[in-house]
Amino acid sequence: xxxxxxxxxxxxxxxxxxxxxxxxxxxxxxxxxxxxxxxxxxxxxxxxxxxxxxxxxxxxxxxxxxxxxxxxxxxxxxxxxxxxxxxxxxxxxxxxxxxxxxxxxxxxxxxxxxxxxxxxxxxxxxxxxxxxxxxxxxxxxxxxxxxxxxxxxxxxxxxxxxxxxxxxxxxxxxxxxxxxxxxxxxxxxxxxxxxxxxxxxxxxxxxxxxxxxxxxxxxxxxxxxxxxxxxxxxxxxxxxxxxxxxxxxxxxxxxxxxxxxxxxxxxxxxxxxxxxxxxxxxxxxxxxxxxxxxxxxxxxxxxxxxxxxxxxxxxxxxxxxxxxxxxxxxxxxxxxxxxxxxxx
Amino acid sequence: xxxxxxxxxxxxxxxxxxxxxxxxxxxxxxxxxxxxxxxxxxxxxxxxxxxxxxxxxxxxxxxxxxxxxxxxxxxxxxxxxxxxxxxxxxxxxxxxxxxxxxxxxxxxxxxxxxxxxxxxxxxxxxxxxxxxxxxxxxxxxxxxxxxxxxxxxxxxxxxxxxxxxxxxxxxxxx
Numbered sequence: 001x002x003x004x005x006x007x008x009x010x011x012x013x014x015x016x017x018x019x020x021x022x023x024x025x026x027x028x029x030x031x032x033x034x035x036x037x038x039x040x041x042x043x044x045x046x047x048x049x050x051x052x053x054x055x056x057x058x059x060x061x062x063x064x065x066x067x068x069x070x071x072x073x074x075x076x077x078x079x080x081x082x083x084x085x086x087x088x089x090x091x092x093x094x095x096x097x098x099x100x101x102x103x104x105x106x107x108x109x110x111x112x113x114x115x116x117x118x119x120x121x122x123x124x125x126x127x128x129x130x131x132x133x134x135x136x137x138x139x140x141x142x143x144x145x146x147x148x149x150x151x152x153x154x155x156x157x158x159x160x161x162x163x164x165x166x167x168x169x170x171x172x173x174x175x176x177x178x179x180x181x182x183x184x185x186x187x188x189x190x191x192x193x194x195x196x197x198x199x200x201x202x203x204x205x206x207x208x209x210x211x212x213x214x215x216x217x218x219x220x221x222x223x224x225x226x227x228x229x230x231x232x233x234x235x236x237x238x239x240x241x242x243x244x245x246x247x248x249x250x251x252x253x254x255x256x257x258x259x260x261x262x263x264x265x266x267x268x269x270x271x272x273x274x275x276x277x278x279x280x281x282x283x284x285x286x287x288x289x290x291x292x293x294x295x296x297x298x299x300x301x302x303x304x305x306x307x308x309x310x311x312x313x314x315x316x317x318x319x320x321x322x323x324x325x326x327x328x329x330x331x332x333x334x335x336x337x338x339x340x341x342x343x344x
Numbered sequence: 345x346x347x348x349x350x351x352x353x354x355x356x357x358x359x360x361x362x363x364x365x366x367x368x369x370x371x372x373x374x375x376x377x378x379x380x381x382x383x384x385x386x387x388x389x390x391x392x393x394x395x396x397x398x399x400x401x402x403x404x405x406x407x408x409x410x411x412x413x414x415x416x417x418x419x420x421x422x423x424x425x426x427x428x429x430x431x432x433x434x435x436x437x438x439x440x441x442x443x444x445x446x447x448x449x450x451x452x453x454x455x456x457x458x459x460x461x462x463x464x465x466x467x468x469x470x471x472x473x474x475x476x477x478x479x480x481x482x483x484x485x486x487x488x489x490x491x492x493x494x495x496x497x498x499x500x501x502x503x504x505x506x507x508x509x510x511x512x513x514x515x516x517x518x
Contacts, residue, residue, distance in 0.1 A: 118418065118421065118422065121422055122422055122424075124422075125419070125422040125423050126424075127496070128492060128493065128496075129492070129493065129495040129496055132496070157419075157422075157423070157496065160419075161499060161500065161503075164415075164500065164503055165503060168503055168506060168507050168510075171507065171510065172510060175510070175514045176514075186404075187404050187407075187408055188404070
């Protein structure tokens with residue numbers, strides 16, 4: 001019987017359309033039961049190849065039973081010419097079917113082992129929403145206690161969601177600031193940047209922690225850095241929409257600084273020795289703050305026209321023009337700005 | 345013909361999301377494929393440098409939808425969901441239908457005019473369809489989760505449809 005979950009587990013996506021209506025495919029079963037001979041019908045093979053592993057299993061079973069009989073018969077027939085084409089095709093057909101069955105079985109076991117690998121990650125996703133919320137808020141609060149190793153939750157759901165949120169915010173910023181990416185796509189760049197930072201810097205700091213004898217595991221490092229991106233998300237979300245340079249610098253120092261301080265405090269509490277603490281925490285602080293700076297400036301473009309026309313002491317902060325403003329409005333803006341500059 | 349009817353029935357289920365298990369029981373990926381391809385085709389050629397970026401647009405949308413759906417499915421399974429891999433893919437793919445309708449409407453509105461009024465109209469339409477997509481997919485998927493973790497599963501779905509809605513809203517044809 002063909003069934004949905006069974007087909008899914010074996011990875012036979014192509015047969016998905018037929019899974020829900022097993023009863024209507026009675027004709028298929030008739031074909032299988034009709035042929036009781038040792039010769040595999042090649043036309044039927046083409047129709048059913050790869051569609052259902054259970055049917056291949058049935059065929060294989062039948063082939064095994066027939067093999068016992070056929071081996072006794074084949075032992076007598078040394079000369080294949082007397083059998084003619086039918087005999088030759090029979091052996092070839094059996095070999096091909098056998099190979100296909102083996103290949104299919106290998107694929108199915110590979111798919112099963114991939115599924116088992118997902119279970120390895122399961123304990124890291126065992127969280128409640130209230131825990132995630134608490135950890136998000138705690139990531140902005142540096143703890144003063146650095147004499148005892150502070151607890152880090154080894155959880156991957158929060159960091160993963162934060163990285164994806166950062167990707168979405170980055171996309172928003174890139175689109176509204178008219179960023180043109182020559183090699184590659186906007187989405188690819190955003191995903192590559194955020195995941196590259198999270199995984200790459202985590203690994204690098206973990207390597208440094210190994211050198212400096214800090215007590216931290218890879219999952220804990222991933223978790224710590226992931227939650228540290230919460231500050232980045234807030235800062236970028238606000239400053240991509242309200243475009244003031246000074247506001248960005250304040251946010252960079254305050255919010256970026258708070259989340260960096262928290263990560264630094266956790267690492268300091270888990271490291272012994274002044275030099276080691278300095279190396280580890282200095283590197284992390286520098287990378288974290290510089291990343292926020294990079295994200296802000298690399299994906300923004302100051303509109304050239306307004307820079308040219310505005311001079312004088314009453315200069316408003318740099319403005320960025322969203323893509324959707326029609327040409328007429330920006331021309332009016334430029335003319336007004338020029339008029340103001342002339343009268344000053 | 346039987347397959348077409350099954351696909352059509354699922355489209356109707358998405359537009360009127362009731363607690364029926366038809367979408368889940370007989371999953372298929374025809375509908376999501378058709379929706380994904382049509383959305384990707386409509387989103388093509390909508391960047392600043394259209395002569396250079398015509399190619400990647402299609403692949404970009406395709407990859408985002410399928411990669412995003414796979415990630416959400418893995419996430420919901422890791423959080424202890426009882427739904428199978430392809431069932432979840434099926435639901436997420438079919439719930440892209442309201443957004444495809446929104447894309448169609450946006451293209452028609454952009455044919456007429458491209459000023460502030462059309463932007464507001466497009467914004468309203470896209471936001472409404474985004475809400476509809478998210479509600480439809482949570483109606484099907486959230487039931488398979490333990491009750492106190494529904495928010496954890498809904499958030500990635502929200503993010504996924506938000507990214508697609510954002511791509512639709514910022515589309516400007518050349």
